Amino acid sequence: MAEARRPAGGPRGAAGEKxxxxxxxxxxxxxxxRKKVCRFCVEKIDNINYKEVKLISSFVAERGRIIxxxxxGVCTPHQRQLSDAIKKARNIALLPxxxxx
Amino acid sequence: MxxxxxLFIIRPDVPEEEIDASIEPLKNxxxxxxxxxxxxxxxxxxxxxxxxxxxxxxxxxxxxxxxEKGSETVKELERxxxxxxxxxxxxxxxxxxxxxxxEKLKSRREKRALRKPPPAAxxxxxxxxxxQIPAEAAVKE
Numbered sequence: 001m002a003e004a005r006r007p008a009g010g011p012r013g014a015a016g017e018k019x020x021x022x023x024x025x026x027x028x029x030x031x032x033x034r035k036k037v038c039r040f041c042v043e044k045i046d047n048i049n050y051k052e053v054k055l056i057s058s059f060v061a062e063r064g065r066i067i068x069x070x071x072x073g074v075c076t077p078h079q080r081q082l083s084d085a086i087k088k089a090r091n092i093a094l095l096p097x098x099x100x101x
Numbered sequence: 102m103x104x105x106x107x108l109f110i111i112r113p114d115v116p117e118e119e120i121d122a123s124i125e126p127l128k129n130x131x132x133x134x135x136x137x138x139x140x141x142x143x144x145x146x147x148x149x150x151x152x153x154x155x156x157x158x159x160x161x162x163x164x165x166x167x168x169e170k171g172s173e174t175v176k177e178l179e180r181x182x183x184x185x186x187x188x189x190x191x192x193x194x195x196x197x198x199x200x201x202x203x204e205k206l207k208s209r210r211e212k213r214a215l216r217k218p219p220p221a222a223x224x225x226x227x228x229x230x231x232x233q234i235p236a237e238a239a240v241k242e
Contacts, residue, residue, distance in 0.1 A: 044210075050194075051163075090150070
């Protein structure tokens with residue numbers, strides 16, 4: 001019970017804190033490995049358009065699935081716009097729904 | 102003034118003249134209801150991400166227009182696209198709110214740049230496929 005409360009330190013703890021949020025002060029190792037910044041905020045891209053397949057497809061995994069925010073480091077509003085754009089692109093056959101490996 | 106864009110896919114085995122012949126009636130529908138066709142962008146043949154009606158390739162056409170009577174025009178256009186046997190897929194998006202938001206962001210950024218003269222004015226170019234407002238020139242994909 002106490003163990004379930006405290007997040008396991010080491011690799012599991014570090015992997016879960018990539019979003020740059022301040023980690024809880026527990027665990028022996030450094031809580032977040034590196035601050036990952038949102039690519040759209042840094043490059044100041046305003047318009048995440050479903051027609052720009054090259055930009056969109058870099059946030060899509062091999063199988064065609066959308067990469068989660070905690071792995072890609074995108075901020076929340078941009079992740080929402082991005083997933084909207086990906087879904088529109090899938091609808092118009094610019095991106096696959098499920099890709100063969 | 103509502104701005105829409107329709108991206109539709111035509112069967113790949115259709116000759117050039119028929120493609121233009123498929124687009125003409127759509128333009129007439131828009132102008133008949135008092136709208137303005139902003140741009141017609143033909144992307145050409147592209148490989149589809151999945152099979153659509155047994156085709157693996159398609160000819161993409163982007164049609165952007167602005168109109169007052171939005172819903173009727175769009176309904177009529179979609180009905181025609183659905184009935185047409187050359188068009189295999191279409192997607193209609195309303196973009197005037199999005200364009201307004203982009204304009205606001207751009208003007209805010211320009212104002213901020215004017216207030217303090219930056220040592221190296223670096224303005225990242227907006228991506229090429231951004232839909233343009235009717236007054237500006239058409240942009241290639």
